[in-house]
Amino acid sequence: MHIDLKDRIVLVTGAASGIGRASALAAHGCGARVIVADKTFHEAAQISSGLAGSVAVGFDVTDERQVAQEVSRIEDDIGPIDGLVHAAGVLQRPLPPHQLTMREWDIVNQVDFRGSYIVAANVGSLMAKRGAGSIVLVASVGGLCSGRLHAYNPAKAAVLSMTQNLAAEWGRSGVRVNAVSPGFTETPALDRGIKSGIMNSAAMTSATAMGRLLTVDEVSAPIVFLLSDLSSGMTGGNVLVDAGYLAASGWSGFGGVPSGQQST
Numbered sequence: 001m002h003i004d005l006k007d008r009i010v011l012v013t014g015a016a017s018g019i020g021r022a023s024a025l026a027a028h029g030c031g032a033r034v035i036v037a038d039k040t041f042h043e044a045a046q047i048s049s050g051l052a053g054s055v056a057v058g059f060d061v062t063d064e065r066q067v068a069q070e071v072s073r074i075e076d077d078i079g080p081i082d083g084l085v086h087a088a089g090v091l092q093r094p095l096p097p098h099q100l101t102m103r104e105w106d107i108v109n110q111v112d113f114r115g116s117y118i119v120a121a122n123v124g125s126l127m128a129k130r131g132a133g134s135i136v137l138v139a140s141v142g143g144l145c146s147g148r149l150h151a152y153n154p155a156k157a158a159v160l161s162m163t164q165n166l167a168a169e170w171g172r173s174g175v176r177v178n179a180v181s182p183g184f185t186e187t188p189a190l191d192r193g194i195k196s197g198i199m200n201s202a203a204m205t206s207a208t209a210m211g212r213l214l215t216v217d218e219v220s221a222p223i224v225f226l227l228s229d230l231s232s233g234m235t236g237g238n239v240l241v242d243a244g245y246l247a248a249s250g251w252s253g254f255g256g257v258p259s260g261q262q263s264t
């Protein structure tokens, strides 16, 4: 059994970096024709130049007019979109409410919540008309638990709700909608947070059951599975890829999870 996306047209947003880039590479590796989308055409073109048969597009996911235009241009020029990976997103600085400005709160919600809906609604509506398609929204484990991310976590919880709403909306029209919720993943975005001192690598790793961060390939693997027919019975679901962050979250009251040496 292997993941086969041969001849499928797969649109990946946020594909110039991190989880989106890894998803574009993985979908390409499974035989898909990948549409590499990011904020600017230049960033997208750099990635697509290394992927035979792929095409680059530049659009801002928060701009509904641009998204609608580009999606219909892709469908006219290249063909019907079979799969969508929506990985465009921004992280947030962990701040208490009195320091989190509404400007930052709005940006996070614009991109992570509103942008997810704009892209999914535009692509999914066309898929539903044709009666086929698979959508994967990149959410976050933060949407399932609390933390000092007063804009990001609620935005990601909204993406999980959106996943279920759209799955039910289009279930009988042949469109599946699922989410993947990563934990702390080694991406340029997380790297910037660590280098600037906003995020603490040791604190993040010790909070997981497995004692480590995730690689982007560990996140893109379930994403291509959800795009493929191997997941044909799944819709409205959320695949957690968090190195056991959620599983370990109740252990701080017991001194943390065991170190790995046999405990007596």
Ligand SMILES: NC(=O)c1ccc[n+]([C@@H]2O[C@H](COP(=O)([O-])OP(=O)(O)OC[C@H]3O[C@@H](n4cnc5c(N)ncnc54)[C@H](O)[C@@H]3O)[C@@H](O)[C@H]2O)c1
Binding pocket: 013, 014, 015, 016, 017, 018, 019, 020, 037, 038, 039, 059, 060, 061, 062, 087, 088, 089, 090, 091, 111, 112, 115, 138, 139, 140, 141, 181, 182, 183, 184, 185, 186, 187, 188, 189, 190
């Ligand atoms: N890295 C993590 O630890 C982690 C954990 C959980 C969830 N996520 C989610 O994964 C997704 C990808 O994050 P990443 O860590 O790979 O980040 P990243 O910064 O490495 O990649 C994100 C990409 O999205 C693009 N993008 C941002 N805003 C955009 C916009 N308005 N329009 C179009 N493109 C835009 C960026 O240009 C960038 O190429 C995000 O939704 C993030 O919330 C990341």
